[in-house]
Amino acid sequence: MFDNLQKRLDSVFKKLKGYGRLTEENIQEGLREVRLALLEADVNYKVVKDFIAKVKERALGQEVMESLTPGQQVVKIVHQELIELLGGKTSSLSLAGKSPAVIMLVGLQGSGKTTTSAKLARFLKKKGRRPYLVPADVQRPAAIKQLQVLSKQVGVECYPSDPKEPPVEIARKAVLKAPLMNLDTVIIDTAGRLHIDEALMGELKAMKEKVAPQEILLVADAMTGQDAVNMAKAFDDALGITGVILTKLEGDARGGAALSILAVTGKPIKFVGIGEKLDELEAFHPDRVANRILGMGDVLSFIEKA
Amino acid sequence: EKSRKGFMRQVDDLLFGKSKIDDELLDELEELLVTGDISVSTVEEIFSQVRSEVARSELQDGEALKTRLKAIISSMVKVTDHDIPWEPTPYCILMVGVNGVGKTTTIAKLGYHLKNQGKKVLFVASDTFRAAAIEQLQTWGERLDIPVIHHSPGADPSAVAFDGIQAALKRQVDVVLIDTAGRLHTKVNLMEELKKIRKVIGKRLDGAPHEVLLVLDATTGQNALNQARQFHEVTPLTGIILTKLDGTARGGIVVSITNELKLPIRFIGIGEKMEDLEPFEPEVFVDALFSK
Numbered sequence: 234m235f236d237n238l239q240k241r242l243d244s245v246f247k248k249l250k251g252y253g254r255l256t257e258e259n260i261q262e263g264l265r266e267v268r269l270a271l272l273e274a275d276v277n278y279k280v281v282k283d284f285i286a287k288v289k290e291r292a293l294g295q296e297v298m299e300s301l302t303p304g305q306q307v308v309k310i311v312h313q314e315l316i317e318l319l320g321g322k323t324s325s326l327s328l329a330g331k332s333p334a335v336i337m338l339v340g341l342q343g344s345g346k347t348t349t350s351a352k353l354a355r356f357l358k359k360k361g362r363r364p365y366l367v368p369a370d371v372q373r374p375a376a377i378k379q380l381q382v383l384s385k386q387v388g389v390e391c392y393p394s395d396p397k398e399p400p401v402e403i404a405r406k407a408v409l410k411a412p413l414m415n416l417d418t419v420i421i422d423t424a425g426r427l428h429i430d431e432a433l434m435g436e437l438k439a440m441k442e443k444v445a446p447q448e449i450l451l452v453a454d455a456m457t458g459q460d461a462v463n464m465a466k467a468f469d470d471a472l473g474i475t476g477v478i479l480t481k482l483e484g485d486a487r488g489g490a491a492l493s494i495l496a497v498t499g500k501p502i503k504f505v506g507i508g509e510k511l512d513e514l515e516a517f518h519p520d521r522v523a524n525r526i527l528g529m530g531d532v533l534s535f536i537e538k539a
Numbered sequence: 540e541k542s543r544k545g546f547m548r549q550v551d552d553l554l555f556g557k558s559k560i561d562d563e564l565l566d567e568l569e570e571l572l573v574t575g576d577i578s579v580s581t582v583e584e585i586f587s588q589v590r591s592e593v594a595r596s597e598l599q600d601g602e603a604l605k606t607r608l609k610a611i612i613s614s615m616v617k618v619t620d621h622d623i624p625w626e627p628t629p630y631c632i633l634m635v636g637v638n639g640v641g642k643t644t645t646i647a648k649l650g651y652h653l654k655n656q657g658k659k660v661l662f663v664a665s666d667t668f669r670a671a672a673i674e675q676l677q678t679w680g681e682r683l684d685i686p687v688i689h690h691s692p693g694a695d696p697s698a699v700a701f702d703g704i705q706a707a708l709k710r711q712v713d714v715v716l717i718d719t720a721g722r723l724h725t726k727v728n729l730m731e732e733l734k735k736i737r738k739v740i741g742k743r744l745d746g747a748p749h750e751v752l753l754v755l756d757a758t759t760g761q762n763a764l765n766q767a768r769q770f771h772e773v774t775p776l777t778g779i780i781l782t783k784l785d786g787t788a789r790g791g792i793v794v795s796i797t798n799e800l801k802l803p804i805r806f807i808g809i810g811e812k813m814e815d816l817e818p819f820e821p822e823v824f825v826d827a828l829f830s831k
């Protein structure tokens with residue numbers, strides 16, 4: 234398992250301890266361990282390839298330090314590179330511009346869009362905004378009801394969607410209605426869909442045209458495997474997403490999908506979901522996710538100090 | 540299908556023109572398997588076998604290697620299996636899994652499947668937690684003309700399950716399908732709740748639940764194995780249902796789960812509609828992994 238990345242690297246670099254340089258030959262085996270570890274964390278293999286190349290470039294020629302084993306030294310570089318990749322772009326919502334501000338939530342089936350819509354409404358309400366939750370999922374049984382129940386729980390208004398109306402129409406009408414109700418932030422919950430479903434992706438494009446959202450957030454499950462890149466790229470290509478929300482991160486998934494999605498879309502992760510309850514939404518902390526991907530929080534804090 | 544192009548087809552590209560099997564090639568093949576979401580541990584198991592056969596010169600060229608890989612994976616996926624017997628009646632199935640994988644929808648699909656076979660079915664709404672989970676199952680019940688036993692939101696899920704079994708006995712149904720709330724396998728209290736539901740069911744009906752099926756999302760990565768292990772430990776599973784195979788994910792997790800836990804895959808989900816359920820066929824699945 235991956236918890237032993239450190240141990241595995243230490244044994245790989247045993248011969249090197251205390252002297253010498255990290256060279257092409259002696260680093261090869263170590264990088265193989267790092268590569269396996271990242272794959273085990275669900276980082277996409279293409280992303281891993283590029284990443285390893287970067288780590289190698291940085292590591293080559295470095296003097297082996299007194300205070301760290303070569304293994305720790307490689308881990309340190311890996312960790313720093315990870316944080317850089319994950320944290321290069323942190324940002325929160327940008328809702329400036331026209332009022333009402335419009336946010337669309339999109340993603341695969343079951344990723345957590347409806348729950349996250351309500352979490353966002355609660356978050357924005359606390360910030361003094363006046364959110365309007367809009368159920369635009371007329372497909373899944375009781376999806377509208379689900380958002381209605383949640384909006385009551387957070388105490389915000391919910392648009393009374395008519396399931397016989399097309400989602401694009403629902404969204405358009407809700408945006409028109411918001412100012413009449415003195416509401417300034419429209420949050421549109423869309424139906425889950427596969428990124429290869431052209432008809433349904435077309436519907437999202439049409440919705441974007443009609444309501445010109447400031448934010449299009451891709452809601453993705455932290456447990457997603459290698460396919461995360463295909464999914465994220467397709468949503469980004471079709472819609473130009475503005476950010477990502479990673480859900481279900483409180484479990485024991487390594488969360489490599491975060492890295493994969495960032496690498497292929499270049500869009501920031503704006504929030505993470507850490508539970509089913511409506512207050513379980515957090516800002517994204519690159520260092521925490523990096524630790525998680527490496528699965529070795531305690532060791533890392535020691536290494537980072539060195 | 541366009542979406543289920545097998546990732547193993549890339550084996551051909553890798554092997555193309557290679558007359559010799561060297562370490563580098565084996566490393567690349569190994570990586571290829573991981574890209575299909577097969578667990579790293581299972582991949583290592585496969586390759587320790589392959590590497591020793593290569594060392595003994597038993598596998599000499601790309602074609603032989605490919606055939607061997609396919610054979611190993613096939614044997615892993617084909618765990619000793621029995622079809623669901625659907626008796627004694629009422630035959631009780633408990634559906635479990637993490638959040639959003641497709642439990643409720645799969646119950647609807649199974650209901651449709653069973654009704655088509657002329658069976659009398661009952662749904663039980665033991666997810667009393669998620670907003671509108673009861674209404675979701677009720678909507679399916681109406682569409683399928685299958686009755687739904689339920690309490691109010693927030694009620695004790697075990698109590699609902701108990702009433703469900705009670706009703707199933709009284710109404711002499713053939714199959715009773717119990718929906719549960721999604722829960723992460725790491726949440727101890729929620730996993731305990733599942734144990735309790737199971738115990739209550741068993742108390743009311745000897746031998747029930749007859750099946751505990753874990754629903755897994757095919758897009759899940761390495762975490763699927765943790766999910767299966769943890770659920771299996773808390774409430775022994777009889778099988779797996781793999782959903783969302785209509786996407787572009789390959790469902791390679793199947794190989795690790797059958798290999799490491801010896802649990803059979805019962806059905807696969809290939810869409811959101813009630814017809815979108817198929818029995819799992821190991822040969823077809825492995826062929827699809829390798830298909831061009």
Ligand SMILES: Nc1nc2c(ncn2[C@@H]2O[C@H](COP(=O)(O)OP(=O)(O)OP(=O)(O)O)[C@@H](O)[C@H]2O)c(=O)[nH]1
Pocket residue numbers: 340341342343344345346347348349370373376423424425426480481482483505506507508509513638639669721723
């Ligand atoms: N553990 C956990 N569960 C979550 C989180 N976010 C959402 N969920 C759960 O995931 C499941 C699916 O959430 P929904 O909000 O219905 O997902 P959705 O994307 O709207 O689903 P569809 O509309 O069917 O595509 C529910 O059981 C939620 O309670 C999270 O951060 N952690």
Ligand SMILES: Nc1nc2c(ncn2[C@@H]2O[C@H](COP(=O)(O)OP(=O)(O)OP(=O)(O)O)[C@@H](O)[C@H]2O)c(=O)[nH]1
Pocket residue numbers: 342343373425427636637638639640641642643644645666669672719720721722782783784785786807808809810811815
């Ligand atoms: N594409 C696809 N979508 C599916 C499949 N099975 C279920 N879904 C969708 O996945 C989403 C979640 O399904 P649910 O049945 O609500 O999942 P659940 O496990 O009951 O969710 P919770 O009760 O919230 O934990 C819904 O939008 C379903 O329509 C499948 O085989 N393929």
Ligand SMILES: [Mg+2]
Pocket residue numbers: 346347348370376422423424425
């Ligand atoms: Mg939804």
Ligand SMILES: [Mg+2]
Pocket residue numbers: 642643644666672718719720721
């Ligand atoms: Mg459900």
